[in-house]
Amino acid sequence: MRRGLASVVAALSLAGCATGRPPAPTIIDVDAWGGTAASTAAPAQPIRKITLHHQGEVWQDGADVAAYLRRLQQWSRLTRRWADIPYHYVIAPDGRIYAARPLQQPGDTNTDYDPRGHALLMLVGNFEVQQPTPAQLNAAVDLTAWLARENKLGLDDIASHKDYSAQTVCPGRNLYARIESGGFRAEVRRLLEAR
Template sequence: MRFPFLPCLALLLPLWAHAAEPLNSVERAIVPVSAWGGTPADASKARRHAITRITLHHQGEPFKPGTDPQAYLRRLQSWSRASKGWLDIPYHYVIDLDGRMYEARHIDYAGDTNTDYDPSGHALIEVVGNFEEVEPNQAQLDAVVELMAMLAAKYKVSLDDIRSHRDHSDNTVCPGANLYRYVKEDYFRHKVALRLAGEQARSR
């Protein structure tokens, strides 16, 4: 891993710890399935797993400003079940254009994929938009960091295991070149490391 900022980390911790909300507030901010009008998955058909990785995806389709993210989630849930025969939305969390985080598939249930990797053990995050065509906005990037940090802390996921869909499958460009750049250049790992260090400083 490349973490050139680490020698300066101690200097940044007091400011970061003061400015950031506790990580448990991130989990409380996630919009639950019931709030966006979804229905629970059939637990008897679920493939249960333990989280060991965090994997980033994009929607892969345009998401225009003004699109209702809750209506999108309801359509995605219906399509996933009726057309694909999946248990539920393939991802565990979805992030909209404003950086709001939504619960999708229950985190205890392994996800689904159209590609050739086994998503068991992966906490799957989708960011709306097609990042082969557009750039992620700062609200989305910030939300990805917060959600990844919360998941890393809760499930003891190492920084090395924060990756993207295309890192696990050769037959996809997901999460799109413009979002993958932040994975490849270790932006998310750097920011998550700072966030976790700040949380540790807060708890001392």
């Protein structure tokens, strides 16, 4: 009887029915920050990479993230003529994760790499001169681990903007140092291996 139950549990785990690890992080949807959703009519892009960015502007403590996202969406559409915010997720200094462009749509960029197939994560702040907060880094690790599991990606698929384009310092030296050292990927691996 005990053996029978264990077999069932093992079978459920193999089938992916067991509790998902790492769990899906809480993501604040576009309606909640006052944005308008872009069309998702095009065929969904398969996700092959997870790529980290910074905002590239100094973030003032206590600034209103929802208001910033609404401005960014307007600028992206009206000035840049993009379908939406160029990134799929935006992570605030308090660790909250905001949905931006639908993940099924390729992102956009001002530089020379091809963002098709990349899930684009942007952490607000300018990490050339600021430090990402611990909450922001934890959220980035949680989101990256979840995306890696959902899309069956490996640690080698996790990188930053600068790894694909020599035209940018993004994600800024203070975040890039964590990518370059392997520290960020090690944190993601810890979550992926957690049971």
